[in-house]
Amino acid sequence: MRLLFSFITALFLFFQSGDLDGLRNAYSKANSSNEGAKNFIQLADKNSSSDPLVKGYKAAAKILEAKVTTEKNKRKSFVKSGANDLEAVIKSNPNNAELRVIRMSVQENIPKIVGYSKNLKEDKTFILNNYSKQNSSLKTYIKKFAMQSKTMTATEKNALK
8 A cells, every 4th residue: 555655646746847847948938939938828727736836837827928918908917917926926935946036037027117026136135045955956947047137147147056
């Protein structure tokens, strides 16, 4: 019985991390084109996990949907809903560096007129201060984000080793 439970748990964790890797990869390509954004949104919509990271990516997908929608009157509601969801998941997981990366990337890339950029310095400081505590795959992900970041200075980017 224990063996069966262990096997099921291992399968669940394997597929959950695979979904997360897929979301990460799609998110890193989402801002480069409308096609990339649409692919990320579809992938996020298909995922029904209650994992906080998945919720963070789903919130980012809602915000990104404002960029690709053809219905101009829905843009504001997509941004507001996604931002509220992202803030809620970060509030309940304030020490999660990946959620901070998601919020920082959203706030860097959203038009300034929207007014959703108040956490850039806070998130940058958190990411830099907690970078060394992350596992190697997350460090690679953070470093990849930092290299294209508009908020991080060259010195800060070089500090991520």
